[in-house]
Amino acid sequence: MNRRVLITAGASGIGRAMAEAFDQAGYQVWISDLNARLLDEAPGHWRRSHVDVVDEAQMAAMFDEVRASWGGLDVLCANAGVAGPTAQVENIALEDWRACVSVNLDGAFLAAKHAVPMMKEAGSGSIIVTSSTAGQYGYPNRSPYCAAKWAVIGLAKTLAMELGPHGGRCNVICPGSVEGERMEGVLAREAAAKGMTRDQVYAGYASGTSMGSFVEARDIGEMAVFLGSDAARFVSGQVIAVDGHTVNPDPKV
Template sequence: MTPFRHALVTGGGSGVGRAIALALANDGVDVTICGRREAQLEAVAAESERIHGIAADVTDEASMQALHAKAEATRGPFDIVVANAGMASSAPAQKVSLADWQQTLAVNLTGAFLTVKPALGAMAKRKQGRIIFVASTAGLKGYGYVAPYVAAKHGVVGLMRALAAENTKTGVTVNAVCPGFVETDMLEESVRRIVEKTGRSVEDARKSLAATNPQNRFIQPDEVAAAVLWLCSDAARSITGQTISVSGGETW
């Protein structure tokens, strides 16, 4: 059981973020979730009285600072920050526009930094806390046709390692969970793009993505949530600066 009382989970309105929020809430943690779609946040908040939604944009520093201030004023300081919000598009590198490149890095990398930045000083002062980045196996290896996403997630892993190094003596641990393909709406979008661009069937597209996992299956959101929950526990107090691959053996 986690000893912490208040968590922030970005991208908490669906998929992995929703699963993490529910796992933390079921463990007795008050959870603030954020995203851009209020209806999704409200739907997840309705699943647990411990979950509260606040609409915010992870790419906007003022928006994230306001979120931290509002949530902490009502439910206390964040003990746990899970930077989960992300997005991906697909194209050969030579066809990636500068706008697409910048948007992907803004959401996945800059957004991760702006999510955790407001909490760093207070956590260090209290000498406790958990910062967890939901990266990807794309932060540990390369994939074709998603160069901006791979670059951003490698950046997230580097950011995690830098923050872990800064906080080794503060009692704040910083880690990254790196899932393979997870069965979420983002996966369905990837399948749709494969079908549109190649003419393959949905079944064939799904099989091709599942085959990247040596277990020949998709990771489930609750598996990622379980890894996050463990990193938030007292049993993981000595785990910092690590990438936890949740990928069925695709990466080590």
């Protein structure tokens, strides 16, 4: 296989798990990230770019390099995101709102904007956007994150319509609560906001799924590989949760 995948925020967490899964499936892997140290720790055979996903000049330069080096792109994982503030809406500063929405939404837009021309020229391609179960339900104390994650679903469904006539596809993965450093930060902030312990908040999130558990980043990576493959050649415009089936998006414990 000589397929090519680019993953934004690919140096850690879900993005790193996606990169590892595509690598194991035989893809050429290119990751971008804002964290230079984590980029340096990635496997040596991965291509990498130190890029801020909300800086269009940097994003354009990276995709120009992809075109020059690879000649095209088969799969884009628009994965970059930040958790944003945890607070009631009246206590959220506009600058914090904008920072959260910018990374989650503008980052996906800019990645798609610069990947789509290569896919249209090739008459094929798959874009996978990372949203969240927060893009399917409302979550108290997470208004900027929820707003952005709902918005990227609308973006992805529109991209599916625009890419379809050119042989391309776009789908959304909605991770639930994923084990790892990022979710630990969410748990800590929510525990502080609710006057609860970290373990109480963790138990509440887990009990809000029918499978009673958090998911692992590798579960998201494996779904991304499926959506990028020919096995999903007629799967487009879909929103797929990998979350153990959320049944209560705001569990009380």
